[in-house]
Amino acid sequence: MYQQDRKAQTILRIIGELQKRGFASRSALATALSLYTSTVSIRMKELLDWGIIREVGRGESGSSGGRKATLVELDPGYGSFGGIYLAHDRVTASLFTPGLQESDRRTLSLAGMGEADVLAELAEVARWLGSASSTIPLRGIGFAASSVVSGGGRVGSSSHFPWNLGEVPGLLADQAHCSLICSDNDANAAALADASLLDSERPNLLHLLVYGNVPTIGSGIFLDGRLYRGSEGGAGELDEGLWPLEGDIALQVLRLGRLLGRFLDVDAIFISGVLDEEAKRRLERSGDAEAPKGSVRFVDDPCWVEKGAALMALHEHIEIITGVKHEG
Missing domain, CATH: 3.30.420.40 (ATPase, nucleotide binding domain)
Structure with a gap:
């Protein structure tokens, strides 16, 4: 089972890199993922056989000339x-x-x-x-x-x-x-999408999701490359009794992010949800200065x-x- 799990993780890393790049060669993927080219070639052959990826032509020749590398992409079909x-x-x-x-x-x-x-x-x-x-x-x-x-x-x-x-x-x-x-x-779903943006095999991150109908923040946490789950198996929620969202919402969210981020030693903090335009601007201006390390990112993708x-x-x-x- 360990070998199957490692195989699945390698394949998911290849898919994740192609999701970021659009297309790439085997050698480029091996370099980006710090894997042997032979390992990438074996897994990519399986992906080709399953129909998950497809070849889309050849890239540029290297500085020394020679055969152009075959490029692949994820197949929408x-x-x-x-x-x-x-x-x-x-x-x-x-x-x-x-x-x-x-x-x-x-x-x-x-x-x-x-x-x-x-x-x-x-x-x-x-x-x-x-x-x-x-x-x-x-x-x-x-x-x-x-x-x-x-x-x-x-x-x-x-x-x-x-x-x-x-x-x-x-x-x-x-x-x-x-x-x-x-x-x-x-x-938790938002945190998984966040993890796909980070160039790390084992990302550590925090996602804070601000709800608009009540003063509550949902939190998704990735530690050592896996979702952290509470005693009931779900994401934790920081209700108004634990952390009141009063006054300057952007400031409260940033303070909470800094507190949890330092405690968890995360590489990045992602923030999304119902915030007015001024709160979004304040979050964007704060940026790295407010992060315990790494960065603070506001997610404005509606899906x-x-x-x-x-x-x-x-x-x-x-x-x-x-x-x-x-x-x-």
Whole structure:
């Protein structure tokens, strides 16, 4: 199992580097990932055989001339990965290519709805994901909720999330006709998307997600390259009793980031969520000066959580085809 796990991790690192670069040669990937070229070649042959990557021509010759290196990229025709984000007021579903390019998106309002109506809207976006990817396979769906998501994908209510929905993955699988469904808290999904930006095999990072309807911050933490989970298996949330969000929101978020960042010794702090334009400008101006080390980054991508959710599904898909996990 150790060998299978190392194989899956190497393949995921190659995929992650191609997601950043778009295309690259074997030698360029080996250099970027500090791997032997022979190791990269073996794993890339498997990726080519599976259809996850494709050759796209040859690059420039080196300074000494010689044969041009073959370039590869992630093949968008391999399949789609869906990301669903259930927030306190809406549900959004996005389709992504293996390169994490968003190809389609749908958002439904949940204002004033009860639990039965919310489940019906989740079923609707799942059906949409299944039909929108009809021309190429839907390989998996990642589901993230703005609340605690426990084992089996059970979604419970919280101070800023009014619905107790029970286990959601089965509903999504049935409606989308997709057997691979992953689920997690929204801050954890965002932290996974953050990790894809860092040039580190074992990133340490903190993601703070500011909710707009109540003074609460969701926190996703990566330590030594893995999501850190609390006693219930989900991301921690710092409620108003622990850290009041009063007055200058940007200042409070930065103070919290500095406190946790120093305690956890993270390489980067990512901040997203509901902040007004002035708060965003203050966060951007603060930058590295406010970080314990590394950097502070404000994430302004409207589909960041959905992207992280889709990335969860892609990671689990790779673990299944490499034998680390069994489907279902």
